[in-house]
Amino acid sequence: MTALHSQTLTELASGLKKGEFTSVELTQVLLDRIAAHDDKLNAFVTVTASAALATASRADAARVAGIGGALNGLPIIHKDIFCTRGIKTTCGSKMLENFVSPYDATVVQKLADAGAVVLGKSNMDEFAMGSSNETSYFGPVKNPWNPECSPGGSSGGSSASVAARFAPAATGTDTGGSIRQPAALTGTVGVKPTYGRVSRYGMIAFASSLDQAGVITRSSEDAARLLGVMAGFDERDSTSIDQPVPDYLASIGDSIKGLRVGIVRQHFDAGLEEQTGARVKEAIAVLESLGATTVEVDLPNLDMSVPTYYVVAPAECSSNLSRFDGVRFGYRADDAEDLLDLYCRSRGEGFGDEVKRRIMTGTYVLSAGYYDAYYLKAQQVRQLIADDFRKAFADVDLIAGPTTPSPAFKLGDKVDDPIQMYLNDIYTIGANLAGLPAMSVPCGLVDDLPVGLHLVGAHFNEETLLRCAHQYQQQTEWHKACPEAFK
Amino acid sequence: MSLDKDQVRHIAMLARLKLTDEEYAISVQKLSKIVDFVDQLSAADTTGVVPMAHPLDAAQRLRPDVVTESNERDRYQENAASVSAGLYLVPKVLE
Numbered sequence: 001m002t003a004l005h006s007q008t009l010t011e012l013a014s015g016l017k018k019g020e021f022t023s024v025e026l027t028q029v030l031l032d033r034i035a036a037h038d039d040k041l042n043a044f045v046t047v048t049a050s051a052a053l054a055t056a057s058r059a060d061a062a063r064v065a066g067i068g069g070a071l072n073g074l075p076i077i078h079k080d081i082f083c084t085r086g087i088k089t090t091c092g093s094k095m096l097e098n099f100v101s102p103y104d105a106t107v108v109q110k111l112a113d114a115g116a117v118v119l120g121k122s123n124m125d126e127f128a129m130g131s132s133n134e135t136s137y138f139g140p141v142k143n144p145w146n147p148e149c150s151p152g153g154s155s156g157g158s159s160a161s162v163a164a165r166f167a168p169a170a171t172g173t174d175t176g177g178s179i180r181q182p183a184a185l186t187g188t189v190g191v192k193p194t195y196g197r198v199s200r201y202g203m204i205a206f207a208s209s210l211d212q213a214g215v216i217t218r219s220s221e222d223a224a225r226l227l228g229v230m231a232g233f234d235e236r237d238s239t240s241i242d243q244p245v246p247d248y249l250a251s252i253g254d255s256i257k258g259l260r261v262g263i264v265r266q267h268f269d270a271g272l273e274e275q276t277g278a279r280v281k282e283a284i285a286v287l288e289s290l291g292a293t294t295v296e297v298d299l300p301n302l303d304m305s306v307p308t309y310y311v312v313a314p315a316e317c318s319s320n321l322s323r324f325d326g327v328r329f330g331y332r333a334d335d336a337e338d339l340l341d342l343y344c345r346s347r348g349e350g351f352g353d354e355v356k357r358r359i360m361t362g363t364y365v366l367s368a369g370y371y372d373a374y375y376l377k378a379q380q381v382r383q384l385i386a387d388d389f390r391k392a393f394a395d396v397d398l399i400a401g402p403t404t405p406s407p408a409f410k411l412g413d414k415v416d417d418p419i420q421m422y423l424n425d426i427y428t429i430g431a432n433l434a435g436l437p438a439m440s441v442p443c444g445l446v447d448d449l450p451v452g453l454h455l456v457g458a459h460f461n462e463e464t465l466l467r468c469a470h471q472y473q474q475q476t477e478w479h480k481a482c483p484e485a486f487k
Numbered sequence: 488m489s490l491d492k493d494q495v496r497h498i499a500m501l502a503r504l505k506l507t508d509e510e511y512a513i514s515v516q517k518l519s520k521i522v523d524f525v526d527q528l529s530a531a532d533t534t535g536v537v538p539m540a541h542p543l544d545a546a547q548r549l550r551p552d553v554v555t556e557s558n559e560r561d562r563y564q565e566n567a568a569s570v571s572a573g574l575y576l577v578p579k580v581l582e
Contacts, residue, residue: 102562195542209542238548239541307525318502325503327575329566338578340503348505353513356504360495360514361521363502374525379538381531386539418517419524435542459543 004029005165006482009074009222012168016063016073023056023063023073027117030075034119034166037486041142041164043157045080046088047120055117062115070229072115077170079158080121081128082108082213083202091204092126092136092154095330095350105202106234107171107213114229119167122157126352127321128178128206130154131424134415135354142411143186144483145449149408152182158216159186164486169217169226173203175210176309177403177428180440183216184403184452187442187481189469190216191223194460195435196241198227199234207316208239210309210432218479220441220469224248227462243460251463252470257291259468262396266302267427273406276451279444280402283453286475287400287468297392297399301384302430306422308385309429311365311378317355318362324350357418386434393458398465402427403440403452427454437462441469442478450481489526490519 004026007015015021031049038044052075059073083089083101085108090096104112112118125135133141133156141156143149144164151160155172159182162170172179174192183190191214198213205211215226228249233242261284268277288294326332326346333349336342351359365374392399404424414421431438436459440452453472457465473479490498495515499506506514560573569576 099566102559102565196545235550239545241543241545301531304528304531307527310521311525311528322503327567327577328563332568336578339580341505342578343503344500344505347503351504353510356502356506356510357514357517357521359502359504360498360518364490364494364498364518364522365525367498367501373529376538377528377531377533378525379540380533380536381528383536383539384531384533386542419520422524433542 005033007168008219009168009217009225010219012074023059023117024053026073027052027056027075027119030119030167037164038166040147041144041160042139043123043141043160043164043166044120045090045092045123045138045157048087048118051087052117052119059115059117069114071111071226073117074115075117075119075167076111077119077122077158077161077167078108079124079155079170079172081124081173081204082171083204084108084121087121089121089204090138092124092138093350093352093355094137095324097137097331099329101202103202106199106236107230108202110229122155122161122170124157125154126355127204128154128173128175129317129354129358131177131181131421132409132411132414133157134411135352137352140411143408144486145186145408148410149449150185150411152185152408154178155216156182159183159188159190162186162188162216162218163483165482169215169222171213172216173211173213174432175207175313176432177425179214179216180403180428180438180452180454181425183440185408185450187450187478188216188218189220189223189439189441189479190214191227191439191462191465192431192437193227193231193462194437196239197437197460197462198230199237199240201234201236205320207313208320209316210313220466220473221249221252223439224252224466224470246463248463248466252467254467255291256287256468256471259287259292259398259464260396261287261292261294262297262392262399263294264297264299264302264399264401266299267401271405271426272402273446275446276402276404276406279446279451280453283443283472284400286472290471290475295396297396299388299392299430301381301388304381305385305429305433306426308378308381308433309425310361310422311374312382314358314362315366315375316362318359318366321355321359326350382433385430389430389434389436398468399456401454403454407446407449407451431456435459437465439465439469441472442481444478445481450478489522490515
């Protein structure tokens with residue numbers, strides 16, 4: 001039998017069903033791994049060992065009684081942006097260092113109802129603002145493939161945990177690439193569904209028109225399994241879309257013969273590191289060998305996506321984060337002189353540098369006299385970018401390209417230059433601006449560091465992405481590659 | 488520099504952020520870089536383009552006007568730094 005920590009969700013589900021091991025045994029194996037190795041990665045903010053064992057024990061009883069849910073007894077990790085009742089939810093910030101949510105996020109509730117065992121809450125960039133995990137108040141997460149490198153961000157604790165075999169799956173959130181970029185840099189699968197597909201209720205808001213919850217796993221099949229549980233209409237999320245959730249596993253085994261794969265020429269321009277580009281082209285050749293055809297598509301406004309994002313996202317961030325006032329919850333400065341001083345010092349001391357920078361950028365672009373030139377203009381360009389995708393999807397079923405311009409970069413390398421850091425999301429941001437589903441699939445190594453193939457689909461076409469990735473994974477072994485130190 | 492120190496002070500005040508002198512100096516520099524970067528947008532031709540309101544063109548949903556939440560004030564207030572008799576306490580506002 002493959003070691004339990006190396007098995008996928010799908011394999012573990014089968015092993016539990018056959019009685020090869022219990023959920024309590026499995027949970028204990030992973031908790032022991034986390035206890036032994038997380039000091040090397042800093043992937044966790046909170047490990048919920050006793051709660052996990054209690055849930056696992058209930059799951060074992062449910063299985064014996066024949067009443068377990070779709071994920072009964074299977075271990076997962078939640079990004080620390082999802083509110084969990086009775087367990088700290090820090091969002092990687094000093095502001096919420098001691099915050100205990102009075103309720104569960106819908107995603108948390110749905111996964112719990114399905115019987116999943118939560119091992120803990122993963123580290124992340126503060127308020128999901130960052131692409132390297134270096135903005136976390138709890139310190140950076142390290143990449144299991146090379147501890148000197150970033151695991152990506154903002155869902156870096158989730159991606160590092162899945163890559164290090166701490167758990168077969170983790171939740172994440174993606175506003176500009178925060179699931180897909182860390183998945184690419186750690187050799188894991190990351191899926192950002194269509195905007196409105198998964199409920200945002202109880203997911204601490206960064207940029208509400210871009211934020212979407214998703215998953216990080218090691219196989220596309222596992223992602224399909226989890227997404228099927230997480231997706232669906234939620235009346236508590238005002239932008240949730242009321243559309244039935246297909247059975248993502250039902251079509252995943254179908255051939256991709258005849259699938260039209262769009263290739264964007266600009267994705268392979270000078271900004272892309274050569275070896276990363278070579279791995280991505282090899283992956284596209286595999287899709288062709290499976291019967292897919294490639295079609296060149298044009299996204300003429302692509303180069304405007306990063307500047308558009310860095311107006312829209314900070315604007316929405318400055319508005320969303322105004323709720324942190326030091327009064328109702330969160331950090332409060334001591335000995336305030338008056339109410340204004342209480343607000344300004346609680347926020348000044350409670351937020352980190354990058355969060356303050358984004359709040360100020362957003363405040364500036366929304367301030368009197370600048371609104372038309374920045375925010376309104378960005379929402380117009382955003383429309384142009386969405387139109388480009390709409391036209392492209394008239395001719396193709398999905399778009400394939402690189403997830404990131406290069407493999408993982410060294411911690412500290414980009415931290416002083418916000419623009420360089422922002423450009424890391426150049427290939428992923430478009431899907432957020434247009435609300436499209438997208439995923440990253442491990443497609444090779446460059447100097448012993450993983451890189452990802454990025455797939456973008458039309459609205460609500462997660463099925464095609466998951467099927468394409470699954471078929472690719474039937475032909476390749478990249479998703480099974482494990483960092484040497486975590487075998 | 489597209490932003491000066493006074494502008495950054497004004498923005499910080501609007502955002503209710505107290506910064507240290509060192510933070511001001513760095514913010515002037517970094518925010519200027521960001522503003523210069525997003526200024527690229529001015530080159531895009533957006534004549535007649537309707538600004539995006541929702542990525543899926545969905546309309547805002549309305550819900551029936553009925554009470555759905557119960558009163559859980561005590562539980563919510565467990566996260567507050569200072570409360571008394573069900574109220575949140577802040578520094579004195581009126582003399």
